[in-house]
Amino acid sequence: xxxxxxxxxxxxxxxxxxxxSMTYFLASAFMDPRSNYMSRHPHPPIASINRSLDLANINDxxxxxxxxxxxxxxxxxxxNWGLSPEQSPINGAIAPxxxxxxxxxxxxxxxxxxxxxxxxxxxxxxxxxxxxxxxNSIATFFLVIPTAVLGLVIVYLAVSMNNGIGQxxxxxxxxxxxxxxxxxAWFLDLLQHLVLPTxxxxxxxxxxxxxxQRTYLLDTMNADYVRTARAKGLxxxxxxxxxxxxxxxxxxxxxxxFSIASIFTGAVITETVFAINGLGSYFVQAIGDNxxxxxxxxxxxxxxxxxTGALLADIFSAWLDPRIRLS
Amino acid sequence: MSTAAMxxxxxxxxxxxxxxSGVDPNTDKPRSDFKRTGRMxxxxxxxxxxxxxxxxxxxxxxxLFFALVGSHLTKWAYDQPDFTAxxxxxxxxHWLGTTTGGxxxxxxxxxxxxxxxxxxxxxSIAITIIAAFIGTAIAYFEGAVExxxxxLLDMLLVVPSFLLIALIISGSTGGNDxxxxxxxxxxxxxxxxxxxxxxxxxxxxxxxxxxxxKYMGVPAFRIILRHLIPNLGSVLVxxxxxxxxxxxxxxxxxxxxxxxxxxxxTSLGTLLNNGQSIILTAPxxxxxxxxxxxxxxxxxxxxxxxxxxxxxxxxxxxxxxE
Numbered sequence: 186x187x188x189x190x191x192x193x194x195x196x197x198x199x200x201x202x203x204x205x206s207m208t209y210f211l212a213s214a215f216m217d218p219r220s221n222y223m224s225r226h227p228h229p230p231i232a233s234i235n236r237s238l239d240l241a242n243i244n245d246x247x248x249x250x251x252x253x254x255x256x257x258x259x260x261x262x263x264x265n266w267g268l269s270p271e272q273s274p275i276n277g278a279i280a281p282x283x284x285x286x287x288x289x290x291x292x293x294x295x296x297x298x299x300x301x302x303x304x305x306x307x308x309x310x311x312x313x314x315x316x317x318x319x320x321n322s323i324a325t326f327f328l329v330i331p332t333a334v335l336g337l338v339i340v341y342l343a344v345s346m347n348n349g350i351g352q353x354x355x356x357x358x359x360x361x362x363x364x365x366x367x368x369x370a371w372f373l374d375l376l377q378h379l380v381l382p383t384x385x386x387x388x389x390x391x392x393x394x395x396x397x398q399r400t401y402l403l404d405t406m407n408a409d410y411v412r413t414a415r416a417k418g419l420x421x422x423x424x425x426x427x428x429x430x431x432x433x434x435x436x437x438x439x440x441x442x443f444s445i446a447s448i449f450t451g452a453v454i455t456e457t458v459f460a461i462n463g464l465g466s467y468f469v470q471a472i473g474d475n476x477x478x479x480x481x482x483x484x485x486x487x488x489x490x491x492x493t494g495a496l497l498a499d500i501f502s503a504w505l506d507p508r509i510r511l512s
Numbered sequence: 513m514s515t516a517a518m519x520x521x522x523x524x525x526x527x528x529x530x531x532x533s534g535v536d537p538n539t540d541k542p543r544s545d546f547k548r549t550g551r552m553x554x555x556x557x558x559x560x561x562x563x564x565x566x567x568x569x570x571x572x573x574x575x576l577f578f579a580l581v582g583s584h585l586t587k588w589a590y591d592q593p594d595f596t597a598x599x600x601x602x603x604x605x606h607w608l609g610t611t612t613g614g615x616x617x618x619x620x621x622x623x624x625x626x627x628x629x630x631x632x633x634x635x636s637i638a639i640t641i642i643a644a645f646i647g648t649a650i651a652y653f654e655g656a657v658e659x660x661x662x663x664l665l666d667m668l669l670v671v672p673s674f675l676l677i678a679l680i681i682s683g684s685t686g687g688n689d690x691x692x693x694x695x696x697x698x699x700x701x702x703x704x705x706x707x708x709x710x711x712x713x714x715x716x717x718x719x720x721x722x723x724x725x726k727y728m729g730v731p732a733f734r735i736i737l738r739h740l741i742p743n744l745g746s747v748l749v750x751x752x753x754x755x756x757x758x759x760x761x762x763x764x765x766x767x768x769x770x771x772x773x774x775x776x777x778t779s780l781g782t783l784l785n786n787g788q789s790i791i792l793t794a795p796x797x798x799x800x801x802x803x804x805x806x807x808x809x810x811x812x813x814x815x816x817x818x819x820x821x822x823x824x825x826x827x828x829x830x831x832x833x834e
Contacts, residue, residue: 208675
């Protein structure tokens with residue numbers, strides 16, 4: 186088992202290295218930090234533009250391979266992901282934002298797994314009954330709504346509700362606004378901020394887990410071993426719980442592991458709608474500022490998330506499914 | 513779609529499966545009292561048996577109608593602001609109101625709908641074509657090609673494609689940006705899909721007719737084109753339709769973030785972005801594009817689900833023999 190995981194890790198590290206390097210070249214080819222300065226009227230002297238671009242190692246007059254070499258040396262020897270065009274270090278900007286994003290994403294993920302799997306099981310047992318049909322139509326509807334639309338509609342409803350009641354119940358921007366020392370008030374304040382973004386992120390997660398869990402359970406519910414269990418006299422509910430549900434949770438666990446990266450990209454929209462200063466909004470800002478180093482660092486972080494998910498999925502399926510052999 | 517070697521549909525109309533089929537074994541011609549139902553007729557009939565699929569189709573046809581001729585129904589153009597009506601609520605003159613800049617919302621939505629539709633359909637079709645070729649080729653050649661190909665596909669999936677698309681379209685300027693958006697969505701959208709198609713090809717490549725063609729010396733490219741891809745036809749059709757939904761969603765997300773379609777051009781996502789800041793003073797700027805977007809994605813999804821049921825031989829819309 187350990188050997189298998191190590192082998193996988195080694196493979197993933199190589200993949201991550203190549204993918205990140207490719208992103209670096211892609212970003213260098215498509216982003217033009219010089220235009221940040223040239224678009225000013227009057228633009229600063231060319232010599233000073235070149236100097237500040239050189240300081241951040243993003244000067245397009247230096248061959249890209251030389252810049253890549255410097256960038257890579259910085260990361261490998263000093264864990265330094267470079268500077269933004271405004272000369273602020275990337276490392277210091279990313280770390281606190283990861284924390285904000287994780288704060289936002291964790292609750293939503295846990296809630297959507299719990300709700301999604303329960304609804305999926307509920308509807309699978311009642312296949313083609315009215316409960317199943319109704320919940321499925323609702324799920325299909327929410328599945329296709331773009332996150333931006335969902336977020337903005339919820340903001341609109343919340344603001345109208347605040348105005349209707351005449352008191353601020355929901356906050357639609359940021360994560361904190363309380364600055365006193367009372368821990369209870371601080372927590373209440375966090376909740377007031379967190380409720381709406383969490384709803385926006387929980388709904389799409391819930392419906393996708395609902396639909397997939399329903400399919401997986403329906404696949405296993407008609408399996409031979411469940412029929413055997415029924416034939417031996419096990420009640421339907423018990424047969425489903427003990428035999429069908431267990432195997433159907435394996436692909437769901439794999440899905441959860443793989444969703445780590447997609448949660449992160451889904452949060453980009455939510456963070457923009459609710460003005461939360463997380464990783465997603467940092468990425469949008471980096472793209473807008475032609476910040477090559479910043480966007481590559483974010484892409485690398487996204488890659489780490491994907492591969493962590495893939496590794497977790499490997500381990501989950503090896504652990505849960507006795508049919509998988511690790512050779 | 514090829515009619516050769518499709519999966520048996522298990523319907524009584526199939527002459528090979530029913531013992532008392534209307535085929536005379538001597539002449540091999542159908543008897544006069546026997547009428548065979550064509551595959552396409554069957555698909556169409558099954559599709560229209562689902563009310564939700566019909567609703568989806570009607571919705572999409574209406575949206576297509578408005579996207580094509582809707583701009584002739586109003587005197588306002590999307591890029592011609594009316595400075596006498598800034599932030600006007602919906603009225604007889606401006607049917608869906610105006611933006612803070614005085615642009616007519618109806619004209620903007622028609623333009624945005626056309627953009628979203630063309631981006632969605634073109635990139636989804638392009639993704640299917642690329643994924644079909646690469647996915648089947650990787651599975652067909654087996655051995656080292658398959659190993660290296662799968663490794664490369666996995667590697668391309670490491671960095672979330674959303675970030676890469678945002679990266680390459682950020683530099684595009686107004687006018688061309690929708691072409692760049694299609695390019696970006698296609699260039700990074702096919703990878704995961706090619707992986708799925710490769711898995712489906714694994715069982716297909718072991719079939720006798722593939723083996724026979726191979727040993728007869730048919731070139732690999734022709735086997736892929738003639739045998740492998742047509743036999744994945746149903747999957748490809750369904751996924752192309754459902755791919756439109758995800759392409760429209762990605763386009764909306766990128767434009768909403770200000771990275772996709774930029775002024776002077778417009779799309780539904782760009783309109784959402786404009787409406788975001790004036791959500792309280794001019795809610796119609798946000799509400800109408802949202803409704804159109806939901807109608808668009810929901811109708812395509814309903815059509816996709818209907819097609820899946822119509823084409824999938826294991827679907828229950830064929831009815832049960834009880």
